[in-house]
Amino acid sequence: MKYSLPAMRVRPPGPRAKKVIARDERILSQSNWRYLPLVIKDGEGSFIEDIDGNVYLDFNSGAATQSVGIDHPEILRALKRQIAGLATYQPIPGYFYSELVVRLCEKLEQITPGHHQKKVVLGLSGSDATDAAMKLARWHTKRRRFISFTGSNHGLATYGALSVSGYGAGMVRGFSPLVPEVTHIPFPYQYRWEGPKDMGDWVLDYLEGHVFRTIAPADEVAGLLVEPIQGDGGVLVPPRGFLERLAEICRSHGILLIVDEVQTGFGRTGRMFASEHWGIEPDMILLGKPLGGGLPVSACVTKSELMDWPHGSHVLTGAGYALGCAGALSMINVLENQKLCVHASQVGSMMKRSYERMQHEYDIVGDVRGMGLLIGVEFVRSKRSKESSADAAKSVCELAFQQGLLTAYDGLYGNVSRITPALNISAKLARVGLGIMEDAIAETQKAQNRL
Ligand SMILES: Cc1ncc(COP(=O)(O)O)c(C=O)c1O
Numbered sequence: 001m002k003y004s005l006p007a008m009r010v011r012p013p014g015p016r017a018k019k020v021i022a023r024d025e026r027i028l029s030q031s032n033w034r035y036l037p038l039v040i041k042d043g044e045g046s047f048i049e050d051i052d053g054n055v056y057l058d059f060n061s062g063a064a065t066q067s068v069g070i071d072h073p074e075i076l077r078a079l080k081r082q083i084a085g086l087a088t089y090q091p092i093p094g095y096f097y098s099e100l101v102v103r104l105c106e107k108l109e110q111i112t113p114g115h116h117q118k119k120v121v122l123g124l125s126g127s128d129a130t131d132a133a134m135k136l137a138r139w140h141t142k143r144r145r146f147i148s149f150t151g152s153n154h155g156l157a158t159y160g161a162l163s164v165s166g167y168g169a170g171m172v173r174g175f176s177p178l179v180p181e182v183t184h185i186p187f188p189y190q191y192r193w194e195g196p197k198d199m200g201d202w203v204l205d206y207l208e209g210h211v212f213r214t215i216a217p218a219d220e221v222a223g224l225l226v227e228p229i230q231g232d233g234g235v236l237v238p239p240r241g242f243l244e245r246l247a248e249i250c251r252s253h254g255i256l257l258i259v260d261e262v263q264t265g266f267g268r269t270g271r272m273f274a275s276e277h278w279g280i281e282p283d284m285i286l287l288g289k290p291l292g293g294g295l296p297v298s299a300c301v302t303k304s305e306l307m308d309w310p311h312g313s314h315v316l317t318g319a320g321y322a323l324g325c326a327g328a329l330s331m332i333n334v335l336e337n338q339k340l341c342v343h344a345s346q347v348g349s350m351m352k353r354s355y356e357r358m359q360h361e362y363d364i365v366g367d368v369r370g371m372g373l374l375i376g377v378e379f380v381r382s383k384r385s386k387e388s389s390a391d392a393a394k395s396v397c398e399l400a401f402q403q404g405l406l407t408a409y410d411g412l413y414g415n416v417s418r419i420t421p422a423l424n425i426s427a428k429l430a431r432v433g434l435g436i437m438e439d440a441i442a443e444t445q446k447a448q449n450r451l
Pocket of ligand 1: 124125126127128153154155156157227231232260261262263264288289
């Protein structure tokens with residue numbers, strides 16, 4: 001291993017990083033997030049080295065794309081084997097056939113929830129998987145409407161995905177008109193809910209009793225899109241019974257249940273797919289982020305009978321590229337062989353307990369939630385007021401960065417640290433990161449008390 005612990009040489013951003021950032025700002029679209037001024041040069045496992053030689057522990061794992069760490073040796077071996085064969089050819093399955101593509105799709109059929117026969121459309125991003133699902137849902141049902149949730153992120157790069165996402169006004173401002181006939185309903189946010197009954201029940205009563213009656217006739221709704229745990233919306237875990245009842249509502253109205261596991265899939269929550277926690281069987285499941293083992297690969301996996309669209313109705317030239325398929329098969333192999341779902345569940349429980357202790361000790365930590373290694377830490381001005389504090393989340397992220405820990409923050413109010421380390425992070429390394437993060441929380445709390 002090249003790295004064993006975070007190690008800071010210069011205060012980031014160092015001189016080399018500053019130069020690259022200045023060049024970037026001139027030439028690149030500045031439409032990306034950019035939480036931190038990190039200029040990446042190298043990485044391995046749960047570590048990233050910046051261009052000035054600082055080494056960081058990665059609690060973000062590349063926005064949950066590096067689920068088995070950076071440059072996992074088995075994935076590198078699989079890629080090298082593939083490079084020795086067909087490395088750069090593209091339009092499969094767009095034009096032709098390949099056994100490698102079939103193998104990956106058969107594997108996805110086998111491991112995704114439900115024992116029914118399935119079919120798969122491959123892609124390159126979560127966004128295009130969402131668009132594929134929307135197109136297919138309209139085609140198959142001959143209905144035109146969609147229901148999705150505020151706070152959701154189903155992708156921002158394509159118009160379909162952007163239209164069903166509901167994550168921030170800044171992402172849609174200036175881009176209208178979006179795909180029409182999408183109705184957003186609130187996702188249960190238990191921590192901020194002050195209504196008389198369970199927020200999950202309230203939302204579903206609202207959907208059935210109000211939305212279907214007033215603005216979106218259920219018999220015109222093609223599909224409902226949902227993240228089983230809303231990731232970018234602030235790691236919102238729905239209350240017990242919510243997803244089960246939602247699935248039942250969809251079934252009873254002939255609405256396709258489209259479950260977006262782009263962020264929660266492949267062991268992230270301690271099960272292969274988060275849907276398994278609630279025993280729901282999606283009609284369509286969206287996969288992406290970690291699927292390619294670090295390379296961009298996505299998929300929309302559906303019940304076999306749904307995928308009845310004709311030749312030529314959905315083609316993406318680069319989808320199913322050989323290296324991506326090899327990376328995906330290898331990543332799934334590593335997950336299964338190393339029993340990383342169980343490991344993620346165990347390390348995740350330890351980390352969550354640790355954050356819960358911090359919640360007890362620091363007034364700015366309002367809530368801690370999540371499953372497995374998808375954990376959200378919500379920052380507030382004080383526990384009593386529950387007033388959201390994006391400043392605190394930003395400060396914790398920046399202070400941790402200075403000490404060699406990478407985290408991200410988002411959520412509806414920009415105040416939730418989203419903790420998504422690689423699934424194979426050791427408990428020991430996780431504790432190192434927790435220590436750095438606790439120092440950052442303590443310092444942020446102190447600064448706030450001084451105000
Ligand atoms: C749940 C979910 N779906 C879809 C997407 C979009 O993926 P991409 O950025 O690859 O288009 C994201 C990205 O964060 C996501 O979290």
